[in-house]
Amino acid sequence: MNRLEIDFAGVHFKNPFMLSSAPPSMDARHVIRAARLGWGGVVLKTVSEEPTVDPRTRLGALRKGPNLIGMNNIELLSRKPLTTWTDDWIPQMKREAPEDFVIIASIMSSPEPEGWASLTETLAQTGVDAIELNVSCPHGSPEKHQGAFIGQNPELVEMVTKAARKATDLPLLVKLTPNVTDMVPIAEAAIKGGADALSAINTVESLIGVDVETATPLPVSYGADESEQLSTYGGFCGPAVRPIGLRFVSQIAQAFPDTPISGIGGIEDWRSAVEYLMVGASTLQICTAVMWHGFGIIKRITKDLEGFMERKGYESLGELVGLALPKITTWTALPKLPPLVARVNEEQCTGCKKCVIACADGGYLAIQMRGNTAMVKADKCDGCGLCAVICDDDAIEFIHI
Ligand SMILES: Cc1cc2nc3c(=O)[nH]c(=O)nc-3n(C[C@H](O)[C@H](O)[C@H](O)COP(=O)(O)O)c2cc1C
Missing domain, CATH: 3.30.70.20 (Alpha-Beta Plaits)
Structure with a gap:
C-alpha cells in the first residue's frame, strides 16, 4: 500500500511533493532528473508571452550565524520562449519522466483576458496535467501590472481565472500572494472565476539586507561597469516564511473546505510537510529546500513522512489533511489564565x-x-x-x- 498517494483536483499523485515553479523547474533536464528521483510532480517555471532577461546577481541570503534561514530573489519568469516549452521541453518531459509524474504548467499575463486564454489554450495542448495561474510574483511583474498586481485585486483575479477557465477543461490552480492583508476574498474570487484548486504562498515582498561596508542594498544587481550596483525589493522564501504560509493556508482552508490547496513556503522536511497537511494542504510544493540541498531530499522526506504516518497509525495522507484546523480559533475564544x-x-x-x-x-x-x-x-x-x-x-x- 502506498500511504503517500493522494488525489488533488482530479489528478492522482503518487506522493504529495512537487517542485514549485522556480529555478529547479526551469527546463526539461532539471525536471526529468527530479522526476526520476521520485518527486510526485512539478509546477514548471512560469512562462509568459515574452522571455525574461534577469539581473545578475538576483539572490540574497538571511543567515543566523552560519545557518541559512531565508532567501530572497529578484528573478522573474522563464528565460526561454514559450515555443521551447511547447515544442521541446514538455514533450521531452512526457517522454522521459515516469508516467505517473504530474506536470503542471504555470502562466502569467497582463490583466486582460486574451493573454490568459491564449496561454492556457497553448499549454493545454501540450498534454500537461493542469495549469497554475501565477497572479502572485511580488517583484518586477507588478510594475508591469502583472503578478501580485493582479493577485491583490479580487476583480482582476476573477477575470483572469474566468478567461483561463473558458480556455480549458484541465484542472486550474491559482497561486496566491501573501502580500495582502486578507487572502480569503482573493481566494473567493479565484474560486468564483472557476479555479479547481489554490496554491499558497508565493514569496513575501522584502528587502533582504544592506551591505553596510558599501551602503548597498542586497542582492546587488551589477551593471556592465562594476561600479554600477543597484537593488530592488524581492520575494522572500525558505524556512523563515513558513509561519506566513501556514497562516494563509489555514485561513483559506477554513474558509473554503471543499477547495483543494497546494501548500508552499518553507517546506524542508517531513515535519514541515505534516504541518502544511494538518492546516489543510493536500499537495506540497518546494523551492528553497531544493535550491539549497538538491532534488535528492525527496528520498528522505518521503521516507520520514511514511515513518511518521506509520508511527502514528495514519493509513492514508488524506487523514492528515486539515487535522489541526478545528483547534485554530479566535483570540477571544481562547481560554485565559489557566493555572x-x-x-x-x-x-x-x-x-x-x-x-x-x-x-x-x-x-x-x-x-x-x-x-x-x-x-x-x-x-x-x-x-x-x-x-x-x-x-x-x-x-x-x-x-x-
Ligand atoms: C529564484 C526563485 C524564482 C522563483 N520563480 C517563480 C516563478 O517563476 N513562478 C512562481 O509561481 N513562483 C516562483 N518562485 C516562488 C516559489 O515557487 C515559491 O512559491 C516560494 O519560493 C516559496 O516556497 P519555498 O519557501 O519552498 O521556496 C520563485 C522563487 C525563487 C526563490
Whole structure:
C-alpha cells in the first residue's frame, strides 16, 4: 500500500511533493532528473508571452550565524520562449519522466483576458496535467501590472481565472500572494472565476539586507561597469516564511473546505510537510529546500513522512489533511489564565542559563539556578512560554497546578 498517494483536483499523485515553479523547474533536464528521483510532480517555471532577461546577481541570503534561514530573489519568469516549452521541453518531459509524474504548467499575463486564454489554450495542448495561474510574483511583474498586481485585486483575479477557465477543461490552480492583508476574498474570487484548486504562498515582498561596508542594498544587481550596483525589493522564501504560509493556508482552508490547496513556503522536511497537511494542504510544493540541498531530499522526506504516518497509525495522507484546523480559533475564544506553570526537566537541562536570563529581563523573574540546573519558582511563573522558546534542549514542560 502506498500511504503517500493522494488525489488533488482530479489528478492522482503518487506522493504529495512537487517542485514549485522556480529555478529547479526551469527546463526539461532539471525536471526529468527530479522526476526520476521520485518527486510526485512539478509546477514548471512560469512562462509568459515574452522571455525574461534577469539581473545578475538576483539572490540574497538571511543567515543566523552560519545557518541559512531565508532567501530572497529578484528573478522573474522563464528565460526561454514559450515555443521551447511547447515544442521541446514538455514533450521531452512526457517522454522521459515516469508516467505517473504530474506536470503542471504555470502562466502569467497582463490583466486582460486574451493573454490568459491564449496561454492556457497553448499549454493545454501540450498534454500537461493542469495549469497554475501565477497572479502572485511580488517583484518586477507588478510594475508591469502583472503578478501580485493582479493577485491583490479580487476583480482582476476573477477575470483572469474566468478567461483561463473558458480556455480549458484541465484542472486550474491559482497561486496566491501573501502580500495582502486578507487572502480569503482573493481566494473567493479565484474560486468564483472557476479555479479547481489554490496554491499558497508565493514569496513575501522584502528587502533582504544592506551591505553596510558599501551602503548597498542586497542582492546587488551589477551593471556592465562594476561600479554600477543597484537593488530592488524581492520575494522572500525558505524556512523563515513558513509561519506566513501556514497562516494563509489555514485561513483559506477554513474558509473554503471543499477547495483543494497546494501548500508552499518553507517546506524542508517531513515535519514541515505534516504541518502544511494538518492546516489543510493536500499537495506540497518546494523551492528553497531544493535550491539549497538538491532534488535528492525527496528520498528522505518521503521516507520520514511514511515513518511518521506509520508511527502514528495514519493509513492514508488524506487523514492528515486539515487535522489541526478545528483547534485554530479566535483570540477571544481562547481560554485565559489557566493555572499553568513551566517546569524544567532536569535530565534535559544543560544548565546554560539562557532561560534564567530571558525570564529575568523578558519575563517574570521566575527561574533561578539550583546547582547546574534551572529551576522554576511556580509562584512567580506566569506560564508565558518564553523559557520554552529560548531553550535549545527541549527541557521545559508545562504543568497545570
Ligand atoms: C529564484 C526563485 C524564482 C522563483 N520563480 C517563480 C516563478 O517563476 N513562478 C512562481 O509561481 N513562483 C516562483 N518562485 C516562488 C516559489 O515557487 C515559491 O512559491 C516560494 O519560493 C516559496 O516556497 P519555498 O519557501 O519552498 O521556496 C520563485 C522563487 C525563487 C526563490
